[in-house]
Amino acid sequence: MNNFEYFAPTKVVFGKGTEKETGRLAKEFGARKVLVHYGTGSVVRSGLLDRVCDSLKEQGLPYILLGGAQPNPRLGLAREGIRICREEGVDFLLAVGGGSVLDSAKCIGYGAANEGDVWDFYCRKRKAEACLPIGCVLTIAATGSEMSDSSVITNEDGMIKRGYSSDYGRCRFAVMNPELTYTLPDWQTMSGCTDILMHTMERYFTKTPDTMLMDGMSEALMRTVIQNAKILHENPTDYDARAQVMWAGSLAHNGLLGCGNETDWASHQLEHELSGMFDVTHGAGLAAVWPSWARYVLSEKPARFAQFAVNVMGVTGDCTDPVKTALEGIREMERFFHEIGMPVNIHELGYDLTDEQIKELAYKCSFFGTRTIGGFKVLDQEDMVRIYEAAR
Amino acid sequence: MNNFEYFAPTKVVFGKGTEKETGRLAKEFGARKVLVHYGTGSVVRSGLLDRVCDSLKEQGLPYILLGGAQPNPRLGLAREGIRICREEGVDFLLAVGGGSVLDSAKCIGYGAANEGDVWDFYCRKRKAEACLPIGCVLTIAATGSEMSDSSVITNEDGMIKRGYSSDYGRCRFAVMNPELTYTLPDWQTMSGCTDILMHTMERYFTKTPDTMLMDGMSEALMRTVIQNAKILHENPTDYDARAQVMWAGSLAHNGLLGCGNETDWASHQLEHELSGMFDVTHGAGLAAVWPSWARYVLSEKPARFAQFAVNVMGVTGDCTDPVKTALEGIREMERFFHEIGMPVNIHELGYDLTDEQIKELAYKCSFFGTRTIGGFKVLDQEDMVRIYEAAR
Numbered sequence: 001m002n003n004f005e006y007f008a009p010t011k012v013v014f015g016k017g018t019e020k021e022t023g024r025l026a027k028e029f030g031a032r033k034v035l036v037h038y039g040t041g042s043v044v045r046s047g048l049l050d051r052v053c054d055s056l057k058e059q060g061l062p063y064i065l066l067g068g069a070q071p072n073p074r075l076g077l078a079r080e081g082i083r084i085c086r087e088e089g090v091d092f093l094l095a096v097g098g099g100s101v102l103d104s105a106k107c108i109g110y111g112a113a114n115e116g117d118v119w120d121f122y123c124r125k126r127k128a129e130a131c132l133p134i135g136c137v138l139t140i141a142a143t144g145s146e147m148s149d150s151s152v153i154t155n156e157d158g159m160i161k162r163g164y165s166s167d168y169g170r171c172r173f174a175v176m177n178p179e180l181t182y183t184l185p186d187w188q189t190m191s192g193c194t195d196i197l198m199h200t201m202e203r204y205f206t207k208t209p210d211t212m213l214m215d216g217m218s219e220a221l222m223r224t225v226i227q228n229a230k231i232l233h234e235n236p237t238d239y240d241a242r243a244q245v246m247w248a249g250s251l252a253h254n255g256l257l258g259c260g261n262e263t264d265w266a267s268h269q270l271e272h273e274l275s276g277m278f279d280v281t282h283g284a285g286l287a288a289v290w291p292s293w294a295r296y297v298l299s300e301k302p303a304r305f306a307q308f309a310v311n312v313m314g315v316t317g318d319c320t321d322p323v324k325t326a327l328e329g330i331r332e333m334e335r336f337f338h339e340i341g342m343p344v345n346i347h348e349l350g351y352d353l354t355d356e357q358i359k360e361l362a363y364k365c366s367f368f369g370t371r372t373i374g375g376f377k378v379l380d381q382e383d384m385v386r387i388y389e390a391a392r
Numbered sequence: 393m394n395n396f397e398y399f400a401p402t403k404v405v406f407g408k409g410t411e412k413e414t415g416r417l418a419k420e421f422g423a424r425k426v427l428v429h430y431g432t433g434s435v436v437r438s439g440l441l442d443r444v445c446d447s448l449k450e451q452g453l454p455y456i457l458l459g460g461a462q463p464n465p466r467l468g469l470a471r472e473g474i475r476i477c478r479e480e481g482v483d484f485l486l487a488v489g490g491g492s493v494l495d496s497a498k499c500i501g502y503g504a505a506n507e508g509d510v511w512d513f514y515c516r517k518r519k520a521e522a523c524l525p526i527g528c529v530l531t532i533a534a535t536g537s538e539m540s541d542s543s544v545i546t547n548e549d550g551m552i553k554r555g556y557s558s559d560y561g562r563c564r565f566a567v568m569n570p571e572l573t574y575t576l577p578d579w580q581t582m583s584g585c586t587d588i589l590m591h592t593m594e595r596y597f598t599k600t601p602d603t604m605l606m607d608g609m610s611e612a613l614m615r616t617v618i619q620n621a622k623i624l625h626e627n628p629t630d631y632d633a634r635a636q637v638m639w640a641g642s643l644a645h646n647g648l649l650g651c652g653n654e655t656d657w658a659s660h661q662l663e664h665e666l667s668g669m670f671d672v673t674h675g676a677g678l679a680a681v682w683p684s685w686a687r688y689v690l691s692e693k694p695a696r697f698a699q700f701a702v703n704v705m706g707v708t709g710d711c712t713d714p715v716k717t718a719l720e721g722i723r724e725m726e727r728f729f730h731e732i733g734m735p736v737n738i739h740e741l742g743y744d745l746t747d748e749q750i751k752e753l754a755y756k757c758s759f760f761g762t763r764t765i766g767g768f769k770v771l772d773q774e775d776m777v778r779i780y781e782a783a784r
Contacts, residue, residue: 004404209632243393247393259639
């Protein structure tokens with residue numbers, strides 16, 4: 001086990017009816033003037049936004065509304081939010097929505113609490129030294145942004161998608177009512193389940209030895225998400241399945257399961273370029289990339305993939321041939337992705353990449369040839385080309 | 393899954409050499425004048441106290457030393473600490489030691505930050521509204537006090553042991569270097585491992601349905617502690633086994649694994665009276681009580697104990713007879729306790745209880761006949777008598 005730091009201070013308020021607690025929580029965490037940030041119509045149509053605003057009113061908290069955050073949230077809207085915060089003296093951000101709204105709120109929080117251009121942080125030119133405090137009411141289990149330190153923003157200028165991570169951006173509180181996720185389209189729910197699995201797998205596929213506790217907890221989480229995703233694919237209003245998946249989503253990405261592991265993140269970075277270029281749903285993009293990544297890197301440590309196959313995918317292990325067991329685990333994962341309607345390659349995702357596009361994706365993903373990605377196996381620009389080719 | 397709140401804001405800094413970070417962390421969390429609280433000689437003899445104080449000096453942080461905290465920490469010393477904090481203007485507590493030192497520090501923190509008598513909180517007469525901020529350097533994996541909201545104090549007047557839980561008392565940071573636990577006597581290490589297991593089991597034995605994620609994570613943690621306790625019983629300086637157990641100790645009691653479960657805590661409460669009367673080691677006391685509790689309550693939900701038997705203790709399940717499987721799991725746990733030198737009844741713990749003593753224990757444990765204990769099965773004073781009788 002490697003040395004590590006773990007810091008996940010978000011207060012989670014989980015269960016039926018918890019959105020009514022939002023105003024009380026905002027006040028508890030010091031809010032005096034709130035920017036309520038949300039996405040497109042569904043939180044308005046469902047009446048959730050009204051219920052949340054009513055709970056702010058009950059606490060006497062003034063607020064300003066800013067809707068319009070979209071999947072793969074844009075820098076332009078965040079800049080608008082930053083302007084409003086500065087002009088109106090907003091001191092607390094309340095995100096009502098999913099990962100995109102939350103990531104947009106984090107970007108607003110960094111921009112409003114620091115001088116200069118917020119895009120600098122996402123380009124790694126400098127580090128944020130503060131963030132406006134953020135609370136959230138979560139409406140989809142997926143990105144784990146409600147407890148994580150990370151946010152991802154797309155700059156419309158070149159459609160460049162970049163992530164930034166900082167403890168300053170972690171939510172002060174997260175309200176999670178699984179019932180709020182009942183009305184999600186199946187595609188969104190299944191993409192969310194895939195994202196949750198992948199947050200765990202990016203940490204689980206490691207060459208760090210002696211990780212028994214984190215291995216076992218990660219495997220339990222993955223088995224839980226796989227079983228409950230299948231239930232939700234058939235019955236989207238199964239409360240307990242929604243609850244298991246929603247809590248798993250937070251634990252998959254709050255930093256817990258990577259403690260002491262060298263982590264990977266190559267699949268995420270390969271996918272970020274895809275969804276920057278084509279605006280695909282993040283989870284589905286991950287499903288389209290992962291099998292090809294897995295087969296490309298497997299030989300680094302076949303035993304790790306064999307452990308995954310046996311402990312997560314229920315494959316009967318063949319001790320004499322870990323590679324065979326490992327490959328069967330990857331095939332089982334592909335069968336699961338198909339069972340819940342996810343793609344296992346980029347063609348199934350709906351795009352047929354040209355050679356030129358693959359070169360462009362790898363060029364962007366390698367930060368114009370300046371970085372490698374991956375921890376399980378370090379991948380350079382040429383490796384990225386090969387994985388995109390295998391995945392197309 | 394029930395509704396729940398989860399809040400574990402402690403920043404964990406884990407691994408080799410991390411005690412050198414103590415001063416930096418204290419400063420990061422706002423310390424200006426520190427009370428360094430510790431126990432008896434070992435942290436002095438090992439040089440740990442000097443290294444920690446050096447890191448405070450490097451940050452220019454003035455500090456006052458208060459040693460003398462003992463196992464089952466006493467109210468008297470905490471009152472002395474409260475007096476010092478008030479007179480000297482201490483604004484940060486640094487606990488260097490194990491659960492007893494930490495619990496003593498929490499008691500000091502509550503007393504120094506609130507008016508009136510600190511014992512009121514432990515008697516449940518009123519609730520603390522603040523606590524001095526606390527950091528810790530942990531020297532034993534056991535109580536989980538480094539991330540938990542709980543503390544346990546013994547009032548010398550009547551030798552009454554009482555716990556108090558509040559989010560205010562959670563540590564701001566916890567420095568955890570597994571190497572610091574190498575020199576612990578085997579008895580302490582194994583009692584610690586037992587305590588960690590029991591923190592998990594108190595949450596795991598629940599009748600709440602649909603707890604798949606927490607079940608799987610708890611089972612992984614218990615398997616990890618059982619396997620690594622056996623390793624440490626043979627080789628106390630195995631770093632990775634120390635590390636697995638230490639991290640498990642924090643996760644077993646930071647609130648995570650009970651999320652959405654109705655919890656139990658009867659074994660802990662039965663043991664508190666034992667160690668109040670006899671000053672036994674907490675973990676060993678739990679091992680002496682648990683098997684009798686388990687057999688007494690098993691019929692409430694045999695399937696739960698059968699699941700434990702199969703998924704944690706490696707028993708081959710007999711689907712036609714869950715009670716048989718359940719009982720075999722309890723016997724396997726007793727075999728494990730014996731293998732690591734723990735008792736499985738109060739006689740083996742070193743005490744032969746008289747009928748009068750059993751009556752007194754049950755009388756105190758029921759708060760003089762005014763409360764029941766337990767969630768898996770609610771136990772009244774008469775039930776407590778029967779479990780103590782079975783355990784003697």
